[in-house]
Amino acid sequence: MPFDLRFTKGQGTGNDFVLFADPEGDTELTPSQIAAVCDRRFGVGADGLIRAVRSRNLEAGASAIAEARDAVWFMDYWNADGSVSEMCGNGIRVFTSYLLDQGFVELPAGGELAIGTRAGVRRVSRSADGFQADLGVWRLSGDDSLVRAKSLPVARPGLGIDVGNPHVVVALADDDELAGLDLGYAPILEPELPAGANVEFVVPADPLVEDGIGRIRMRVHERGSGETLSCGTGAVAAALAVRHWAGAGAPKDWRVQVPGGTLGVRMFDAADGEHVALSGPAELVFDGVLSLA
Structure with missing residues (x-):
């Protein structure tokens, strides 16, 4: 049955994303739906899709909460072809901006925000040109x-x-x-x-x-x-x-x-x-x- 997806388009240095809020984890798109949304001719057009979901409501978020209890939000990131990805460095900054815009979080100057990803918890802070993400040990x-x-x-x-x-x-x-x-x-x-x-x-x-x-x-x-x-x-x-x-x-x-x-x-x-x-x-x-x- 058709349904309406309310989304925001965002970008970081030209790396662009479709973001949508699903705090309770009720809306799981299929890989083919994700590919359709990201299609630049027949969809919105993007390099990837990001779902904002509370970590407690996502199976992949359990490890994030176990790692850091303050990782309330999980960046559920998918590539443009509908395949899942572990992390996205530009995406996590755009995701942070989206969470702030939607009123889901606050990030005062000097503070940091813990975000769950499939690569582990990443911490984001404000920087002179936008945001800085600590991507952890390489x-x-x-x-x-x-x-x-x-x-x-x-x-x-x-x-x-x-x-x-x-x-x-x-x-x-x-x-x-x-x-x-x-x-x-x-x-x-x-x-x-x-x-x-x-x-x-x-x-x-x-x-x-x-x-x-x-x-x-x-x-x-x-x-x-x-x-x-x-x-x-x-x-x-x-x-x-x-x-x-x-x-x-x-x-x-x-x-x-x-x-x-x-x-x-x-x-x-x-x-x-x-x-x-x-x-x-x-x-x-x-x-x-x-x-x-």
Whole structure:
């Protein structure tokens, strides 16, 4: 039976999302419905869909509450093709803006908001350009692959990085190689990874470090969504990879230029290991109602 979905469209550096509130967990969309909503020609159009649900009302939210009792809200995130995803760095900032706009939460200056995700609890605070999300401990995943991409003449090695979801980062020689990529086709990983991965292609700025801040440019192909104007966790993975390659003395603060804008990445020590934080803007664009079958 058709029903009306009240939604908000939001974006963070061009990475766009359809968000809707379902505090009690009563409205579960099917993968085909999610793909239809995210379709850019026949639906609203988005890189992903986010459902705002109270953690206690979602099976996946139980682990979030067990990790942090203040993780009242869960970011139920789905890729544009209807597949589920663990985390979204741009999405969690837009999600925070949505929760505030709907009056579900408060976030005073200097405070932080705990949000449940399938990658664990993430804490978000305000920043000068919008919001900053602590994405927790990162790691080299060991899922290094040879990466082939359309319009890239020679396959390149990729570095596997896990920031709650899987990434493979590839270094390119210059801006011409970066601009020449055809990411309308999914990059091929050899060997293939069972869960797939987001693939980032990066070029260092010249100079790489300016005023103590590292600078890189990036394009990304996201699993389940294709090429997007930005990927928050991808920007984090790219900065971590370039710092890894640069070696000792590389900075812990980075600016990552993506087609949709600029994101900030910061690495810092914590009790459980080195954390990485992502900062950037979040904008709510419009509200609407969509009739779904």
